[in-house]
């Protein structure tokens with residue numbers, strides 16, 4: 001048997017380090033056994049999936065050196081590898097389940113489902129579908145389908161008993177069937193849900209091992225049942241621990257940069273980032289901290305994954321990165337890396353036209369543009385002092401801007417500007433005054449070129465990290481103050 005694993009990202013946002021982490025372990029598991037590693041795009045959520053996000057995910061994984069044997073861009077014998085192009089495959093399989101009596105059509109309206117949910121919550125029951133459409137007669141179903149009544153397809157679930165699912169790292173997991181919902185498999189618009197598409201594709205793409213984040217454990221009973229319904233052999237499941245912030249909470253962009261491109265732009269080497277991700281819950285037999293991908297493959301054993309939530313700590317990553325730079329790069333290679341990083345005209349062309357309008361001598365360029373090549377800026381509270389705004393208000397402007405930009409889906413200067421303008425109006429602060437601390441936080445000085453442009457170029461994670469850093473420089477926000485500010489923010 002050839003081992004086949006896959007990474008199956010949903011292109012609904014920035015490329016996440018968690019995706020790189022799971023991709024690395026799938027890659028290592030397959031490659032260490034002479035197997036294959038695939039990339040499949042799970043874009044069944046058409047409202048949230050974007051081609052830009054897909055491109056960024058592919059580019060970031062490739063930057064890390066995790067090449068796939070089959071995928072939407074490289075092709076392969078099991079394509080297409082984008083779920084949005086496989087609609088017929090899922091429709092066919094949904095029919096198989098309906099015909100075998102393992103699934104049923106459900107005509108319940110969203111109002112009814114909302115009411116049901118509210119009732120269940122009020123009486124402290126596990127929310128879930130109550131089987132209202134489970135026993136409709138075939139004639140009634142046919143009549144309503146013919147009449148064009150909107151409906152979904154749900155899977156049947158055993159009414160009682162315990163579901164046992166094997167996990168490579170956790171052994172047998174037991175979940176009560178009563179806790180498992182009659183999952184929607186096909187939505188009213190005819191699109192499959194994650195569960196149907198994922199199981200059908202893993203089978204058709206001959207995936208032998210599913211290595212994914214532990215947030216998917218609760219889906220395992222439904223998936224196992226689907227394999228049984230289809231009469232297919234199930235791949236081996238392995239749920240990896242979730243990466244955590246240093247305060248042990250789940251790694252999230254509200255607390256830490258999570259975007260792979262942030263780490264690239266911050267100047268971490270791909271081999272150092274991979275090395276660090278390889279140490280998340282896993283270790284080499286001799287416990288050494290520094291190892292290359294080849295070394296990891298040579299000594300890989302998934303059983304050495306430990307389940308305590310691994311902490312993703314930028315300081316440790318920086319330490320490791322420094323050692324890669326010092327010990328593994330010659331001066332020439334270092335120069336080459338700098339060039340490939342951001343010291344190249346492709347990157348600089350994004351702001352050179354603005355710089356050209358401002359320099360008097362070429363020697364003015366480096367100090368003027370240094371913030372475009374920096375991580376956190378060296379700032380003090382005095383840098384933010386403003387004639388018209390109190391220090392507390394300055395901090396509020398920065399914190400509110402940070403929260404606003406956390407919600408922004410399309411990272412583009414026009415959108416960023418619209419958010420900031422809206423916020424300044426809502427807070428009753430003149431735009432010019434409002435922008436002052438933002439300039440300082442992002443560019444280190446109020447006398448830079450368009451800060452909206454800079455934020456677009458620097459990207460969401462770097463922008464947010466600098467705004468967060470600015471709030472810290474101004475004394476940070478205590479828990480109590482944070483609560484008060486959140487209320488004020490929500491009321492704007």
Ligand code: GLU
Nearest residue numbers: 008009010042198212216
């Ligand atoms: N599309 C899912 C995700 O975004 C894949 C989960 C799985 O690996 O089954 O993580």
